[in-house]
Amino acid sequence: MNQQSFSPFFEIIDDIKQLCEQGRTGTIFLVSDNNRMAQVFLENGNIASILCRGQRGQEALNSLSNMQSVRLRFDDTIKIAPNRDGLSNQTVFETLLKAAGKLSGISASVTAKMAAPAAPTTPSVASPASFSINADTKKLVQDTLTIYIGPFAEIVCQDHFDKAINLRGLIEQLAGEIPNETSANQFRSELLKKLKL
Structure with missing residues (x-):
């Protein structure tokens, strides 16, 4: 489940769903291709809390929804979740999938192209x-x-x-x-x- 390279966010949503379905407890660390960071705390497969860009709960979920290419790391040794945010797994996944374009009828291939990071165009000063x-x-x-x-x-x-x-x-x-x-x-x-x- 550990991702070493950036993946389109809709693929990461599937990984988070899988961790929930497995009833896992721990912390999911997400880093976007533009170095935005988020944490998703799981307790027995339920999303207990989301932290993103200094925000919690629904605000954090909204920020998380804006990520496009993401790297994921799951750590089951970090089980300290802050207070519950009151968000259900269903609400979280509906919000994320809608943001990824899946619920609005956009095909996965189109979503992948939209989510893929642009190739870097900055010239190399030194190797x-x-x-x-x-x-x-x-x-x-x-x-x-x-x-x-x-x-x-x-x-x-x-x-x-x-x-x-x-x-x-x-x-x-x-x-x-x-x-x-x-x-x-x-x-x-x-x-x-x-x-x-």
């Missing part, structure tokens, strides 16, 4: 392949980011490790993933100190 990060540095960076954004750090770091041109640039990109400016500055300072930059 990321010319810069590599050793495993110890990756672990240090990811562990530090985890303090600030939680388990999403693993997914976010992997995306940025692949695109990094240098360590300072990587730190700046990752600091941009932390919504709170004070925390982002603390993260930046902490890593610059740990990496002696």
